[in-house]
Amino acid sequence: MSGTCYAQMNGDGDHVNGFKRPLTNQCKNKATVVLGTQWGDEGKGKIIDLLATKADIVCRAQGGNNAGHTVVVNDQKYFFHLLPSGLINPKCKAVIGNGCVVHVPSLFKEVESNEEKGLTWWRENLIVSERAxxxxxxxxxxxxxxxxxxxxxxxxxxxxxxxxxxxxxxxxxxxxxxxxxxxxxxxxxxxxxxxxxxxxxxxxxxxxxxxxxxxxxxxxxxxxxLVKDAVLFMHEVTQSQEEKNILVEGANATMLDIDFGTYPFVTSSNCSVGGICTGLGLPPSSIGNVVGVVKAYTSRVGAGPFPTEQCNEIGDTLQEVGKEFGVTTGRRRRCGWLDLVMVKYAHVINNLSSIALTKLDILDNFEELKIGIAYTHKGEKLPQFPATLEVLRDVDVEYLTLPGWKQSTVNCRTFEELPYNAQCYVNKIQEILQVPIQWIGVGQSRDSIIQVY
CATH class of the missing domain: 1.10.300.10 (Adenylosuccinate Synthetase, subunit A, domain 2)
Structure with a gap:
């Protein structure tokens, strides 16, 4: 047949019957994503700070200056609201993605406030998406x-x-x-x-x-x-032949997600893993590990249902010892026992690779601890966290009770140094969630963290 090219598949599989296959467009550099699994305030800033020391790019994909992260470095407190807290690393580019909403005066107020504390490199490192x-x-x-x-x-x-x-x-x-x-x-x-x-x-x-x-x-x-085409920037970074360490900092948390959270007591963006793709222009194939941050108890700022809330001395103690005040608003956070029904639901949505368990030290002085492990509604056990407030407001929580350890964990730097009952508490969480716990936070400072593996 005139004009037809005939070819057999060569050793590399480039040609089949005359058709040259394109090279596979694989992502070279995948992003590590850090997400909250509760109602926010889990201590994501500390984990981001830890990971950002090795990051080349750290990104925010959604939310605005309603979020609040505190990072303590050498006794200096840095407060972040819209800025990616990984900006503390002077070698790291910080990206505010298209999924974010930006109040420009507040952005400059924030960078200037942190500049006074020594963060002087933001002008060279900060990128703001033109699509935000x-x-x-x-x-x-x-x-x-x-x-x-x-x-x-x-x-x-x-x-x-x-x-x-x-x-x-x-x-x-x-x-x-x-x-x-x-x-x-x-x-x-x-x-x-x-x-x-x-x-x-x-x-x-x-x-x-x-x-x-x-x-x-x-x-x-x-x-x-500061303004750039952040979608193009992220594409070039993920496809670069040069190895790049990309970190995405989730603002708010899964239970505040507009679709999956306790609607309508939620934020207005997708703060679960899907929002990372839409908020940065990243394809799903660019997402690597997803780290879920879990506070060792539960807190919530503002209104909305809270099944494990303790409106008693226990809740007051968690609030006072944990210094549970909103970074952005200063409002007192409501506190209660760890709710693993909620965290398991967050795992279903985000497919967590590992967990960072934070603020374990806040539980140091309790005689006993409780973990919420199941919900029942009108006598029936629920298979998952419920979708409607009507059901959620009326659930009964089934608790697992564990002994406390009644000694300080703040100087522990290995898992083996933790008190035996603290080890049991951590192991029980991992056992129930079936997700490995990779880090354990035992204090405010940068080095107050145990890397388990």
Whole structure:
């Protein structure tokens, strides 16, 4: 047959009947993802800080400055809200991905606050996605107004404008950073339209539109050196022939995920593993290990159901000893026993490779400890964490009781140095979850962590 190329498969399998197969487009560098498995505040910042010492790139994929991480280095406390806390590593690029929402004034306030503590390299290392959406001051105001309208049914938001910003994003009224970087008149017109839309919904909302536009003229040029096509950047990093250590820092936690959390008492983004792909432009094949961070007990800030909550001396002790106050809001966190029904559900969603168990030292002085291992509802054992609040509010928790160890763990640096009953507590968690515990946190400082393997 004229014009037809005939070929047999060669030794490398490149040709089959004349068709040249393309090379397999495999990801060269996979990202390690660190996610919260509870309602946030699990101590993700400490694990990120540990892993970031060897990272080349650390990323945030969702959320805004409603998140809060504290990292202690040489007795110096660094507070992170929107910035990836891995930015502490001066050799590490820090990426704020397209899935995040950015209040530009707060971003600069945050970097300048940490700069005063010695973090001077952020200008060279920080990358902000041009596809990330902007949070404006009127989003903050609307957040507060919407909460006030709920009366006794408040969600307990941080009032940082996160929900209203994601709402405008989903409704396709939002404004992205790339538009701020572009034509000034185009941005100004979009801003006016968005502001007036909110003013129609909330007649008491006051916005000095022209003053804000002048403010953003200054912020535009201040932000410009940081803005890049983060999707292209991440693609080049994952496909690079040079070995790169990529770390993704999950904000909030699985039980605050908009789809999988205790809806509607959730955040407005996907903070489970799927949000990593959509929030950074990474294909699933680029995801490697998924580390789940589990606090040795459970806490929750704001409203919403909490089956293992202890509204008693136990809860008060956990709160006081654990210094359970929100980094972003300063609000007191509600506390209770470890809930492994919840953590097992987080494992189902995220397929955890390993676990970092944090704040074990907070349990040092208890005579006995309890772990929630099952829920029953109207006499029937539930197969999994329930989807509706109607059921969740009415569950009974089945507890496993273990003896406490009544001695300090803060100076332990190997698993074998832990008191016997503390070892039993850790082993029981691993046994129930069937996920290996890789790290155990026993204090605030950077070195207060046990690496099990």
């Amino acid at each position: 959406h902007l949070v404006f001051d009127f989003h903050h105001a609307v957040d507060g107004m919407q909460e006030a309208q709920k009366g006794t049914k408040k969600l307990g938001t941080t009032k940082k404008g996160i929900g209203p910003t994601y709402s405008t994003k989903a409704a396709r009224h939002g404004i992205r950073i790339g538009e701020l970087m572009g034509n000034r008149e185009y941005f100004a017109e979009k801003y006016r339209q968005l502001a007036m839309m909110f003013q129609k919904q909330f007649p008491d909302l006051e916005i000095d539109i022209e003053s804000e536009l002048l403010r953003y003229d200054e912020l535009r040029e201040k932000l410009r050196p």
